[in-house]
Amino acid sequence: QSALTQPASVSGSPGQSITISCTGTSSDVGGYNYVSWYQQHPGKAPQLMIYDVNNRPSGVSNRFSASKSGNTASLTISGLQAEDEADYYCSSYASSDTYVFGTGTKVTVL
Amino acid sequence: QVQLVESGGGLVKPGGSLRLSCAASGFTFSDYYMTWIRQAPGKGLEWVSYISSTGSAIHYADSVKGRFTISRANAKNSLYLQMNSLKAEDTAVYYCARRGGISRIDYWGQGTLVTVSS
Numbered sequence: 001q002s003a004l005t006q007p008a009s010v011s012g013s014p015g016q017s018i019t020i021s022c023t024g025t026s027s028d029v030g031g032y033n034y035v036s037w038y039q040q041h042p043g044k045a046p047q048l049m050i051y052d053v054n055n056r057p058s059g060v061s062n063r064f065s066a067s068k069s070g071n072t073a074s075l076t077i078s079g080l081q082a083e084d085e086a087d088y089y090c091s092s093y094a095s096s097d098t099y100v101f102g103t104g105t106k107v108t109v110l
Numbered sequence: 111q112v113q114l115v116e117s118g119g120g121l122v123k124p125g126g127s128l129r130l131s132c133a134a135s136g137f138t139f140s141d142y143y144m145t146w147i148r149q150a151p152g153k154g155l156e157w158v159s160y161i162s163s164t165g166s167a168i169h170y171a172d173s174v175k176g177r178f179t180i181s182r183a184n185a186k187n188s189l190y191l192q193m194n195s196l197k198a199e200d201t202a203v204y205y206c207a208r209r210g211g212i213s214r215i216d217y218w219g220q221g222t223l224v225t226v227s228s
Contacts, residue, residue, distance in 0.1 A: 001172055003154065034213035038155070045205060045218040046155065052213050089155050093212055097169045099145075099157040 004029065004090055004102035011108040017078040020105045022090030023071060028100050030071035034093035037066055037075045041086045049088075050075060077107070085109045112136040112217045114206045119222030126196050126226070132189040132206030132219060140164075140184040143209040146191050148202035149221070156202070159191065160209060174200075196226045 005023040012018040022029065022037075029035055035053045038046035048057055050066040053073065063084075066075045073092070077084055090102035118130040132144070145160035159170045159180040168180055179192040189206055203221040210216035 036213040036215065038215075040155075045220055046215075047218075048214065048216050051211060051216075057214075057216060091155075091157070091213070091215070097167075098171065099160075101147075101155040101157060104154040 001094070001098060001100055004092060004100055006088075006090060006102040006105045008103070009106045009108065011110055012077075012080045013110045014080055014082065016080050017076060018080060018107065020075045020077075020088055020090075020107070022073040022075070022092075022102045024073075024092055024094075024100070025071055028092040028094035029068065029073050029090075031095065032093045033068070035066070035068055035073040036091045037064075037073075038089045038091065039084075039086045040089065046089065080109055082109050112208065114208065114217055114219035116204065116206045116219045116222035119204065119224045121225045121227065122196055123228050124197060124226055127192070127194045128196065128224060130191040130193065130204055130206075130222060130224070132191075134187045134189065134206075134208070137208070139182075139187040144182060144189045145207050145209050145215060146180060146189075147205045147207055147215070147218075148200075148224075149205070150199075150202040153202075158204070161189070193224070196224075198226050200224060201226045 037050040040046040113135045115133045146158040161180045177195045181190045205221045206219040207215045208217040
C-alpha cells in the first residue's frame with residue numbers, strides 16, 4: 001500500500017492551465033478505472049473533484065478535467081483562478097479491496 | 111443536506127485506546143458504504159478502513175490492521191472506529207466519509223483530532 005506519487009508543488013498564473021500527475025502501479029491506478037481527485041483548502045475537509053477517472057460531480061467546475069494512461073492519472077485545471085489554490089490528492093482503488101492516496105500536490109496561483 | 115459529525119477525539123497515551131463516533135444525517139445511512147480516512151499534521155491523506163452498508167464487508171489499511179475495528183449501527187445512523195494499542199504515528203485528524211461509489215468519497219465530516227503522546 002505505497003502512496004501514489006504526485007509532484008510536491010505545481011504553480012501557474014491566473015488563466016493558465018496546469019496538470020498534476022499521479023503515478024501508481026498496475027495494482028492500483030493501472031488496474032482499475034477507479035481514480036478520484038480531491039481538493040483540500042487549509043483547515044478544511046477534502047472535497048471530491050473527480051471520480052471514476054474523469055467524471056465530475058455536480059457543482060464542480062468544468063475547468064477541472066482528468067484522464068488516465070497506464071499507471072498514471074492526471075488532473076488538469078484550466079483557466080486557473082485564485083480560488084483553485086489548494087492541496088490536491090489523487091486516490092485509487094487497489095487490489096485486496098483497499099484504497100491508496102497520492103502524496104499530495106500544493107497548487108499555487110502566482 | 112448530508113452531514114457527518116465526528117466525535118471522540120482527544121489526547122491518549124501510547125498503548126491506549128479511543129473510540130471515534132460519526133453521526134450521519136441527511137441521507138439513508140443504511141444504503142451506503144462508509145469509510146475512515148486520516149491525515150497526520152501537515153501530511154497527506156491516508157485511507158484507514160471501510161465498511162459495507164450492512165457491515166458484512168470490512169477492510170483495513172495494513173498500518174491499522176489488528177489494532178483498529180470499524181463498525182456501524184444503522185438504526186442509530188452512526189459509524190464507529192475503535193482504536194486500540196495506539197502509537198504516536200496514529201496522531202492525525204480522522205475523517206468520517208461516505209462512499210458514494212467505488213471511487214466516489216462524496217461527503218466528508220470536518221474531522222476529529224487524535225493525539226497520541228505521553
